[in-house]
Amino acid sequence: MDRATALELTDWRPTAGENDPPGYDPENKLTWDDYDFGRVPGTVEWNTAPGEPVIRVENLGIEFLRGRKRNLSLREIIFTGRSAHDKQTFWALRNINFTVGRGEAVGLVGGNGGGKSTLLKMIAGTLLPDEGKATVSEGVAPLIELTGGFIGDLSARENIYLTAGLHGMSKEQIDERFDEIVDFAGPAVRDGLDVPYRHFSSGMQVRLGFAVITCLDEPIILVDEVLAVGDAAFRSKCYTRMENLLDEGRTLFLVSHSEGDLMRFCTRGLYLKGGELAMDGPMDQVMEQYMSDLMGADHTRPTDATRAESWLKREDSRVRNRLRRDQVRATAGA
Numbered sequence: 001m002d003r004a005t006a007l008e009l010t011d012w013r014p015t016a017g018e019n020d021p022p023g024y025d026p027e028n029k030l031t032w033d034d035y036d037f038g039r040v041p042g043t044v045e046w047n048t049a050p051g052e053p054v055i056r057v058e059n060l061g062i063e064f065l066r067g068r069k070r071n072l073s074l075r076e077i078i079f080t081g082r083s084a085h086d087k088q089t090f091w092a093l094r095n096i097n098f099t100v101g102r103g104e105a106v107g108l109v110g111g112n113g114g115g116k117s118t119l120l121k122m123i124a125g126t127l128l129p130d131e132g133k134a135t136v137s138e139g140v141a142p143l144i145e146l147t148g149g150f151i152g153d154l155s156a157r158e159n160i161y162l163t164a165g166l167h168g169m170s171k172e173q174i175d176e177r178f179d180e181i182v183d184f185a186g187p188a189v190r191d192g193l194d195v196p197y198r199h200f201s202s203g204m205q206v207r208l209g210f211a212v213i214t215c216l217d218e219p220i221i222l223v224d225e226v227l228a229v230g231d232a233a234f235r236s237k238c239y240t241r242m243e244n245l246l247d248e249g250r251t252l253f254l255v256s257h258s259e260g261d262l263m264r265f266c267t268r269g270l271y272l273k274g275g276e277l278a279m280d281g282p283m284d285q286v287m288e289q290y291m292s293d294l295m296g297a298d299h300t301r302p303t304d305a306t307r308a309e310s311w312l313k314r315e316d317s318r319v320r321n322r323l324r325r326d327q328v329r330a331t332a333g334a
C-alpha cells in the first residue's frame, strides 16, 4: 500500500500531541517516505553486498522421531526376529525454499506444530537439517526460546557477559552497554542480577533475554513468540526497540500468533502449513490466507479502510519513534 491509496481509503488521521518530537508534522507528513532522515545511523556492519540475500534456504527438510521408542520384549525379539521397533518418523519440514534480503522484516505464520520454531532453529544453526541447507551470511542474534539460551546455574550478570561475549563483544564493550541492558530489562532484573538465572520468573527471563539479544550488533534478529509474555509496559518498550532495529536496517524474522504484531513489523510473510511452505508474499495477504484457512467461513475479511488505517498508524508510529530517537541522540551528542 502507498500513502496516497491509504489516505483515500480511510478517514483516520493522527492528531498532534503535546509530546510530539520536533519536526513531526501530522498534517502534511504522515509516513516514513515523506521525511528526510538522512543516513540511518546504526552499528550494523554488513558483509553482504546490497541486493545479495543474507539468508538462503534451499530444499530444507528435517525429520523427527515420532514418540518414544519402547524396548522390544524378549518374546517380540524371538517371534519377529527384529532387535528394535521400526522407527516411526515424520518430516517436520520439507522442500522449504526462500531467500531473505538485507533489512527485510519477515513474519512466520502457521498453526501449532507447523514447523515455525524448527525453521528458526535451523536458521540460527542450533538444529541441523536432514535435507538441503540454510546458508546465513551474517551474524544472527536469536531469541528463539523463552530462556534465550541462557544457562540456569549462572547468574543473570554472568549470562549477560557470556552471551554478549559469544556474539563477539569485548568485555569493555559489554561494560559500556551493561547498564543499558539492565535498565531495559527493568528493576526486578536489576535486583536479581546475582541470583541464578533459573530462579527468575518466566517474565523476568524474557525481559533479560530480549534486552541482551537486541543489544547485540548482529545484523539478523530472530524472535520466536516472546513478545506475548511480558506485561503491557514492557511490550511497549519492546515494540519501540524493534522499530529502532528495523530502522537501522537489520533483518528480522518474527514468529508470532499475534496478527497485530506481525502486521506492525513485517512486510513479508511466510506461511508454514503441514511442514511445507504454503505461501510467501506480502504480510497482509499471507495473514489473510492463514486466517481464512484457520477460521474458514467465520473469518471476516478486514475492510480496505481497516487495512489502510493500520498501515497509516504503523507508519506514523515509526516516524514518531525515529524522530524521538534522533532527538535523544542529538541531545546526548550536544
Ligand SMILES: Nc1ncnc2c1ncn2[C@@H]1O[C@H](COP(=O)(O)OP(=O)(O)OP(=O)(O)O)[C@@H](O)[C@H]1O
Binding pocket: 064, 065, 066, 092, 110, 111, 112, 113, 114, 115, 116, 117, 118, 119
Ligand atoms: N526435537 C524434536 N523431536 C521430535 N519432534 C519435534 C522436535 N521438535 C519439534 N518437533 C515436532 O515438530 C513439529 C514442528 O514443531 P515446531 O515447534 O517447529 O512448531 P511451531 O510451528 O513452532 O508450533 P507452535 O506454534 O505450537 O509453537 C511438531 O509436530 C513438533 O512436535
